[in-house]
Amino acid sequence: MLLNSVLCSTASLIPKVDHGNDFDIIGDTTEGALLIMAHHQGVFYEQERNKWQIIEEIPFSAQTKRMSVKVKSQKSKVKSEEYIFSKGAPESILEISNFIQIGQEIKPLTPTKKIEINKEFEKFAQKGLRMIAFSYKTSSPVIPNLIQDLKNSPLNLKERGNKNGPYQNLENLEENQIFLGFVGVADPVRPEVKEAVEKAKKAGIKVVMITGDNELTAEAVGIKAGIIEKGEDILSGKIFRTYSDKELLAILPKVKIFARTYPEDKHRLVKLYQQLGEIVAVTGDGVNDALALKQANVGVAMGKTGTDVAKDAAHIIITDDNFATLVSAIEQGRNIFIHIKNAIKFLLSGNICEVIYIILALILSLPIPTPLQILYINIATDGLPAISLAFAPDDKEILNKPPRKTLSILDKVDFNYVFLTGALVTIFTIFSTLFKPDLSIVFTLIIFVQQMILIDLFLSHKHIIPNYRLLFNPIFQVAFWFPFVLHPLLLYHPFLQQIFKTTPISLPLLIVLFIYSSLILFGIKGVKKFLKI
Template sequence: DGKILESFQLEIDESVLTGESLPVAKEKSDVIFSGTLISKGKGYFLVEKTGMQTRFGQIAQNLASIETDKTPLQKNLSTLGKILSIVAVSAAFLLIPIGLLQKRELSELILLAISAGVSAIPEGLPTVITIALAIGTAKMAKKNAIVRKMSAVETLGAVQIILSDKTGTLTKNKMEVKDFFLQKKDSLNFLLKVCVIGNTASLVQKGESGKFEAVGDKTDSALLIFAKEKIGDLNKITDDGKVIDEFVFDPKTKLITSIWEENDKRYVFVRGAPEKLLELSNLKPVEKQKIQKEYEKRAEKGLRIIAMGYKKISNSEIKDRKNLEKDLEFLGFVGIYDAPRDEAIDAIKSAKEAGIKTVMVTGDNEITALAIAKEVGLIEKDEDVLTGVELDKLTDDELEKIILNTTIFARTKPEDKFRLVKLFKKLGFVVGVTGDGVNDALALKKADVGIAMGETGTDVAKEAADIVLVDDNYSTLIRAVLEGRTIYNNIVKSIIYLLSSNLSEISLILIAAILKLPDPLLPTQILWINLVTDGLPALALASDNKNVSALKEKPRDPKEQILTKGRIIFISIVGFTLAFVLIIIFISLLKTQSEIFSKTAIFNLLIFSHLALAFLVRGKSMFKLNKLLFVTVGITILLQIIITTTPFFQALFKIGF
């Protein structure tokens, strides 16, 4: 980092640090930062800071000190695991004192208690969750969202607030001409000539599509594409003449001047700041005021105005720039801006429907930010915009009171976005942050889900992020939210299924023990039930089809436990009902059939009821096609038939007819 000693039309692209879409003109004594890019001019500067003392270095130091929090799912599963362990172990070892009172052998009771404990604990749950997240990661990768931290897949579905960049995320990060004004109706050809002649950008054809894109200065690129769209072949402008001389951008007058010769006539073409060009024009004061109102009206909509003028000259006038730029004929002006992405409007709408609040945090000015916010549907009418300067004046307590009513933060510094993330998290929200520059790294790491841009993102931003959007598109992020919600819903289905089936098993064994009945299930049978019903069907549920309607629902409360009151009631009703029904059947069979036949029947009935339960927990999508679920159920039924009818397995599992 350092201070400028001499500047010659120096412009620096600081978007990597500030997020501002246009290069910044630098004068003597201005500060410049390591890692930023010189887009125009040259200069000398005095190095004042290096390494970790630079702005980049400070960001790196702060990044290393940030501790990442556990995801909502990790917190929930940690609590669930402790509860299940205590309940399962207590229930299983309750069998030992009950059995001893009935004067049964201790060794037999210990074996039964251990088997029952295994049946009560859903040991397949960690595998199911890992595979569910892995499947979600693969699906998101196909949709241009690369997941770097697997736990972030599910967290994305719980996001309530997304702090989004403007440049490159909601916009194309490419300047375009949105509007233009002509002083006279027949001035268009001359205006287009001023756009093209002295232009430093170049047109490059994109593959075989026939489309062109401009390479070079962003403003010049926008003017070149505009001229190309209006006239088609730019050679029509340049073939009949040549540039005699040109004067580069003057940061004081904010003008660029070129001298053009065509058909033995010489012209001065000038473009730049509208207020300066009007001042130098030969228009009457009344006409100047009228044009000023026109360009100010467009500037209020966030457009950057580039005015054009020209005049004919003689050979003797070429060297004096001041004279060349006097008494110009004002041709008109164009309004350029960083246009919103085509998909941004639909993505913002989808986010609103999903109950997600999108907050724009940009380094750009407040007028541009407000204009883009309106265009993409982020806001419907004018709202207050908080700037970085205003943020600095507010304490955290003061900011907390207005933060939820503010949608746009402009002219922000990297520290501002980091501060906003901390405050939203303090208020109890699950926060997602998009970013591409080094300036975003702190906020990306602090957020519950950090989302970096793949095309324009720096390596620092990608390293700090949990997810990388390959196409830098906000709509990709919203599609990823749907995937995150689907994964959470599938994990919940798997947990409900596992706990309901395990509760029915442990309840069946406990009730039989209390009623002094023979053990309905033997240790080997219990382990087999766990193997076939806790494994494959639970995995199939974890990879269940997505329901698009999930994006119409509000994000879940991060404080809400996986086992809500409604889910506990469902698990209890299903688990205990199944156990009581099987006990009644068992008692009935013992009266008319042999003990081994009764146990065989209960063994098979329990497995088939668990398979039916796998469909029941799917709710409204019970009968929707899930190939993996149908295949796993089919395989389980086939294995169960083989075990029940084959003498070898009959002896192993102590079953028969």
């Protein structure tokens, strides 16, 4: 069985710096685990592969769930030294096995014995182990260095003369083989995965497992990962393929795990979820996942264990192969999107207020800001504050909100916020002209009020009092106070007065304008309450 695991394999090992106690796996991780098992038992894969020549190979197939190789000893030139090794899913290996080796004796594999073996591997599968079974056949009853004295077995001598025995018909590799046994490979769920799955559920993301493993292993892993509860439905690929698309569309929302699936099943599932209006992200690492990765709205390949085919088909590559990283990326992505949206809302609300005010000022003969003043507002008071919104604190509750269903950046609520806030600023500005219709006051007030809008958007519409500590962010402090510090130069410096057409405003009046402009926060609170933000 150990010789089978090293020859019927395409993986290899690279020792880490501790020289042999641990390895990096090149290729399939399950095959790599088998090589490590053999290494710990004293069967070294490089030495054994140098002793044997692979004559023929049947690669692993998602349909058959097994792989086979035909090998010949490098030291022998006679055909009698040829052997066939197969490994794969237990049910697949049992299907091609008519004999079983127990110790040094080979016996017929009866239906009763197959049932016993099935029950045995099911016990291990229920623990979440990936089950790999092994079988072989040979034209000679002796496998050097692994099986001793088999040629003296009376049963073996009889079987050698039997055309249906295990030592004949090597041309048909995958039939009439000798069952050796099986191993369980543990691929434990990372501790952070269950929490990540829970976060994904709260974020409105449905997590579905599509696997080639059997139902028992899939159920155990799904329960540990928090994808399903014990007793929930699992749909096997065999049953899945009997359903029409219409039947599947009706049951897909209820099923969270699909087991023993083929690559085309995964591709079909992605298309069906998309027909339901879902935005589908698929994670995968193998060639078998390429179709689904390509079809998905977002294909995510594994960076460490992923094949080149999977990486080429994917849109994103996760370098640490960790599902929790994907959920973290979604959280960061949502926060980045909010920051971008807030910056756009800040710029638009300021521009809307300027447009509305200028139109009304022309009608009502109110002071109109000069083109240079408007340019200054757009550069000095819009630029730096808008940039600061990129450094706003992340929303820790962002994953408790449902995902967007549209591709537009601003939705109806956002546009209403922009328009109502702009209108509110206009009202504040017009009201100030009733006190004194002075261009410098209008110019000053527009700048001051826009900075108050920055407070609301920097906090992403959160209440100010419980979150006031977030406003001590150094970047926010610079962006917020910069226009206030710069503005007196425009009001009191003779050269700048001449350029910007301003007149001096007394310090008490500046303080009054600052306090007056801060009152818009109450108006913004009313807007948010009205829009249910």
